[in-house]
Amino acid sequence: MTFNNLLQMIITAFFFMVFTFCTWYEGSEIMDKPWEWKYSTHFTQENDVQAMEAKDISNLDHFVYAAKFKPLFPFLMVLAASYLIILTGYILFKRSIKKMALFLLGLGVLFLLSNGIVSNSPTVGGNIFQAFFLISGMMAVIGAALYYFLMPTGLHTEV
Missing domain, CATH: 1.20.58 (Methane Monooxygenase Hydroxylase; Chain G, domain 1)
Incomplete structure (x- = not known):
């Protein structure tokens, strides 16, 4: 792996983590919107838990809510992850x-x-x-x- 590839991976991973945090933060708005719990708490409902209180909502459901209603940071997060995956594939299979x-x-x-x-x-x-x-x-x-x-x-x- 060249220095250029390593630098790209480090920078992309940093942005991915920043975008992930921003997505999670924006998605935490779901805790204040109980009328949306029925439609946006797929991971909480998967565990057979009815989201009756905000503390019952899974952190993964924050990402679902953000992707549905505030898509900027989730889109950037998926874009960074895609670039990381493609770069990793290039490094592994370039020969x-x-x-x-x-x-x-x-x-x-x-x-x-x-x-x-x-x-x-x-x-x-x-x-x-x-x-x-x-x-x-x-x-x-x-x-x-x-x-x-x-x-x-x-x-x-x-x-």
Whole structure:
């Protein structure tokens, strides 16, 4: 791993942590909105706990609420995580065209499946994430095909 890659990973991880904290903080607003608990406390309800009091709400539900109604920091958090994943894949598979193409294809499929999960959301955040996952998934699949079919073998070197 080069110094440039390491520096990119450190900076991206720092921003990811900052965006995660901001998302969690913005999502804590759900504790003050009991009428929204029925629709935005999926993780709390998964544990068979009825959110009757604010202290019962799972911290993960803060992220769900923020993604639905205040999508700026959740979007930046997902963008930073995506960049970190792609950079990690590049570092691991840069020497093998087939493995890198397969990695990008798998990431594209993951993005497209995530698009299907949020596709019926009536909120602005859901629509933003749907567009992001759809575009990112298509770009990753097309990138995998281009990487596999257009990358000259034997000429792949690190700059």
